[in-house]
Amino acid sequence: MKLYNNDGSPFAARVRMLLRAKGGAQIELVKPGADFRSMAPIGKIPALLLDDGTLLPESEVICGYLDAVLGGPSLYLDTPEARARVTLMVRLSDLYLAPPLHDFFVLLFTDPGNREALEALTPAFARGLKFLDIYVAKDGCAAEARFSQADCALSPMLFYVDEVLPGLIGQNLLEKRPMLSAYWQRIKAHPTAAPVLDEVRASWRSYQQKFQATQ
Template sequence: MKLYYYPLSTYSQKVLLAFHEKDVPFTAVVLYPGDPQQRAELQKLTPLGKVPLLVLDNGWKVPESTTIIEYLDTHAGGPRMIPADLDLARQTRFHDRLADLYVNEPYRTVAREPDPARVAAARERLDTMLGGLDNHLANRTWVMGDSFTLADCAMIPPLLQYGSAHPITRFEHVSAYFARAMERPSVMRVRREVEAFAAKAAS
């Protein structure tokens, strides 16, 4: 299977974390949707024009980071990213939604949006979310407890990519969680790729 992704894209990093956690091999195709030519290539595969996109060997396309990870859980083996227990699975998906919609998206706004009013609203949202996450992580290693799940795949990339735009240092347990994440082999692997890609782009 081929994974179309961009190393600096947080949703791509989310999926890469799951691939690495499961140790599933894939063919990497790096595409930058911000480049008109590469975007046109991507739009031939998916009208959404977004990365990540998984294309299976039979041509079937799986867009959307959460759906790609669900596909891997069903078909690729390795440790489950969504628990088999239905209640735990629902809670994991809930935290995945919180991470994507209310942490990743406001972080992207803070890092990129020129409108000060939108940035201020996004910072307020982040403070609410990071405060809630801080309480949640006071007695947990990972978002769902002892197991690293889809919820961590979603939560870690925005902290990694945009953390400096809205620091987490005020949040003791989020900071400790992030430090633990930085020691995790899957995260270290994604981070190495991000750093190598950024260094190459800057040279």
């Protein structure tokens, strides 16, 4: 299998985090080339190329597939209650944080100096953080004490909310959500999440340097 990957993508980071949680499963990471669009009609990263030539898009689908085929305990956890909590956090992340984050990236790569447009995303981000703050676990990881698919989905998005967005809109929305903010402090030090978040951070810094060099 091959994973079409970009280190800065929170959605690709979600898959890499799952791989690390599954014991560092060795799947080749490749950057999309000129032929990627012809292979992947949706055209989004990540995409997982299976051994039979099938290309799976969408990080949630990829993580579900890998959770099932790779060894080790399921990252959906092992009771109906725990699975429901994991699924809820993944769903809230994908419904309420992923869309404004997608719009953020579109602006970043097409009109990065448009501060007004970036600030216009604030209500959508704030709404998503409000919902997640209600349901995030009070200690441990996102859904409960154990690391799960919820952490793979949520924590890379929170990197952009906490470490990138404030410098662009002039306020830190995460600071207004105490439960979620406390979770972020815990998860960014977690041995599974931290190395992947460092990869996202390094990619963002590289982008900043390249952008500044063109100004």
